[in-house]
Amino acid sequence: MKRAILLILIPLLAAFGVYFFNQYWIHRYDSLVATQATIYRLDPDLVWSIIYEETYFSPWKVGKDGEIGLMQVTPVVGRDWAAETGMRELERQMATNPQAALSNPERNVQIGCWYLEKVYAPFRDLPDSEARMIAAYNAGPSRATEWNKTAEGAPPLSSDEFIKRIDIPSTRAYVTSILARYRKLKQIRGQSK
Secondary structure, three states, X not given: OHHHHHHHHHHHHHHHHHHHXXXXXXXXXXXXXXXXXXXXXXXXXXXHHHHHHHHOOOOOOEOOOOOEOXXXXXXXXXXXXXXXXXXXXXXXXXXXXXXXXXXXXXXXHHHHHHHXXXXXXXHOOOOOHHHHHHHHHHHOHHHHHHHHOOOXXXXXXXXXXXXXXXXXXXXXXXXXXXXXXXXXXXXXXXXXX
């Protein structure tokens, strides 16, 4: 009898442990994300969804094209941020050792949010603008602008119409996945998106 209880109890405790560790893991940067998203006029849930997709909250990750940290910021974006903000010491660090600066979660999320705001600006007033911003973050602003073009006088594209125009399958999957996660978060929180 004791053995049967232990056989049931141990997997149950392990499952609870895994669940709670996972909750800690994916939410340990929530206040940092909320702070930086607010500074850059972004929805924290959208930034959180991007980080989830990019690295599953692993600040040490380095992408195949040299992207670094939680938001997979490129050294070029890091240098642009440092130059634009006038932080000369960080500009030098970005030129000599971007890995050190961009592996810092706080700095990475700050620069990632700065860049998101920058690529979001041309689309901010459009309906369903999140899909365009996510595509621009992943594939570059010029591609997102190209995919967003419509005939003069035509209404703006819906999110689904825009996504169908994305001709890079990995970017289309990236945008779709992040939007699904983002909408699910909004639904859980009782907000529509």
